[in-house]
Structures are given as C-alpha cells and as structure tokens.
Amino acid sequence: MVLEMKDLCVDFTGMRGKVRALRNVSLSIEKGEVLGVVGESGSGKSVTALSILGLLGSNANISTGEISYLGQNLLTLGPKEMQSLRGKKIGMVFQEPMTALHPTMKVGNQLAEVIKRHRSVTKRQAYKLAVEALKEVHIHDPELVAKKYPFELSGGMRQRIVIALAMSAPPDLLIADEPTTALDVTIQKEILQLIKELNHKRGTSVLLITHDLGVVSNVCDRVMVMYAGEVVEEGKTEEVLNAPSHPYTEALLHALPDLADPGEPLKAIPGEVPDLQNRPAGCAFASRCPKAMDICGISVPALEPVSNNRSAACWLRRDIR
Numbered sequence: 001m002v003l004e005m006k007d008l009c010v011d012f013t014g015m016r017g018k019v020r021a022l023r024n025v026s027l028s029i030e031k032g033e034v035l036g037v038v039g040e041s042g043s044g045k046s047v048t049a050l051s052i053l054g055l056l057g058s059n060a061n062i063s064t065g066e067i068s069y070l071g072q073n074l075l076t077l078g079p080k081e082m083q084s085l086r087g088k089k090i091g092m093v094f095q096e097p098m099t100a101l102h103p104t105m106k107v108g109n110q111l112a113e114v115i116k117r118h119r120s121v122t123k124r125q126a127y128k129l130a131v132e133a134l135k136e137v138h139i140h141d142p143e144l145v146a147k148k149y150p151f152e153l154s155g156g157m158r159q160r161i162v163i164a165l166a167m168s169a170p171p172d173l174l175i176a177d178e179p180t181t182a183l184d185v186t187i188q189k190e191i192l193q194l195i196k197e198l199n200h201k202r203g204t205s206v207l208l209i210t211h212d213l214g215v216v217s218n219v220c221d222r223v224m225v226m227y228a229g230e231v232v233e234e235g236k237t238e239e240v241l242n243a244p245s246h247p248y249t250e251a252l253l254h255a256l257p258d259l260a261d262p263g264e265p266l267k268a269i270p271g272e273v274p275d276l277q278n279r280p281a282g283c284a285f286a287s288r289c290p291k292a293m294d295i296c297g298i299s300v301p302a303l304e305p306v307s308n309n310r311s312a313a314c315w316l317r318r319d320i321r
C-alpha cells in the first residue's frame, strides 16, 4: 500500500466558529493505482489532498485519524520532514501552474535546480536531465523551451513543466488537484493522457482530484465520491459509473452532459449542498435525495461494503427492516 488514510476528521476554526470539513474520511492507494476523488465544490476534495501534503493552514486541526505513507505515519512528522517529503516522495500538481513556477527563472534552470536537489549530479548534468525531463512530458524543442521564462509559455506548456518538476525526484505518489480545470478542452485531454502515461511507464500512484466524472472514467482505476466532507461511495471506476450504489453518484452522473466529452462543465444538481456549520442530522444528502426515506433524515449511514471492493454510505443499501 502506498497511501492509507483512516477515519480522518479535519476542523477549521473561522469567524463563524468551527467547521468540520472532513468527517471520517478513509482511502487507500496501491502502487501504480490511479484513484479519482470526485464531488461538487466544497465536498472536501482539496482538504483531503492538503491533509496528506501537510499543507492545511494554521486554522485547521486534524482532530482524529491516521495517514500512513509507505508505512510512515505522516501525522507525527515535523514541518521540515513534511517539506522534504513533498516534492521528493510526493509530487504535486495544482490547478494553476504559475503558483508552482518561479516567475523570473528560466524553465531549464528551475528544473535543473530541483533535479540537483534530489540527485548527486553536477550542474551541467542536472541541466541535461532537465532537458530530458522536458522531452518526457512531450515538449517539442526542449532545448529552446528550457531557455524560456514561464510567462513566455502557454498554460498547457506550463502545466507540462510543473508535471516534469513534480516527477523529477521521482515520487511514489503524484497528487493532482484539478490539474486541467484552467486549460482548453483539447489541452486538458493531452495533460490527462500525459499523467496516465507517466503512471503506466513509471508505476507512480496518482491521487487525481476532479469535479468531472468524464475525467474519472478516462483516467482512474478507482473512484471515491465525496459529499459534504464525507465519502459516500468508493469502488472500481467502471463498476461505480455503470451501476452507482449511492443516489448522489447517480445524480452526478445524470448531471454529466456527455461522458465522451470530459471538458464540458457539470449541470447543477437540484438543491443545495448543506452548510457544514449546521450539518443536518442523518445523511447529508437526504434533503436533495429523490429516494430519501424517514431514517435518512435521522441517522447517518456508515460507509459499508455493498459488494466486492465496493462501499457506499446509504440506507437504501442496508437491510433495515
């Protein structure tokens, strides 16, 4: 197992008091596996990623739970140890590539500097490896691109460079949080293809956060569906998308315009995501669920196996008679 998260609860303290952003979130990623995390805005996808990376702000508190990475308990590591883990053992790619790039440093030099940090090579060798790394992420004319500044390149090119940076250590896990949201549809497909290719070629595990089930269907081996800070369904991508066990997954699928066109935005699901500050009793999705029963508004359904390798948190899947 590369990554295992167990029963993680994360609270934020803000002006309006305490908000529980993650409630008993568990997940696991095997070597070479791509896990998709999907859900509407505010469902806790990014907080899940930031918890693993040790990048939650100072107003956040992990109140319970465990995160184990390659057998190491991440929650006992200090800031310095976490910093060395990030970039080296865990690569990161976020929505906006510019946040990960040094604006006034040429691309080749940035990559070479990172490569030199991870490997015992000379400056010259590191630069050569940097050009190789650009080639590996399918940048044409890498020698020329290496001499450019990030602002001279397109968004898609910049994201390829961020991926090259993230993969340079090389890491055992790549965390990609909405890596294609800011890009054109055709470029989105190329970047996802690249992530999948690196996953195959290098055996790197990937945690891919997206709000787009089309992306999940094209890229992910397994998918975890989140709603209001909780996992509501988890299983093999094909099985979950072909026969969802949770009405929320079903609603997400209905809201999807066309699985063949992953660039299209989701249509809204009727109703509103509950305010996490005043989380309703029972299932958080009950007020929007067309199949809700009395018990759904009273008691929270636990995430339990519904079949082989498949779990859902829904009273419809329990024998409650």
Ligand SMILES: Nc1ncnc2c1ncn2[C@@H]1O[C@H](COP(=O)(O)OP(=O)(O)OP(=O)(O)O)[C@@H](O)[C@H]1O
Pocket: 012, 013, 014, 019, 021, 039, 040, 041, 042, 043, 044, 045, 046, 047, 048, 057, 059, 211, 276
């Ligand atoms: N820095 C913060 N301070 C206070 N609350 C926060 C903070 N970050 C996140 N939250 C809370 O956690 C919830 C989940 O946020 P998160 O960013 O994980 O959602 P998401 O699923 O990634 O959404 P999106 O798709 O919009 O990025 C938010 O709705 C908010 O209530």
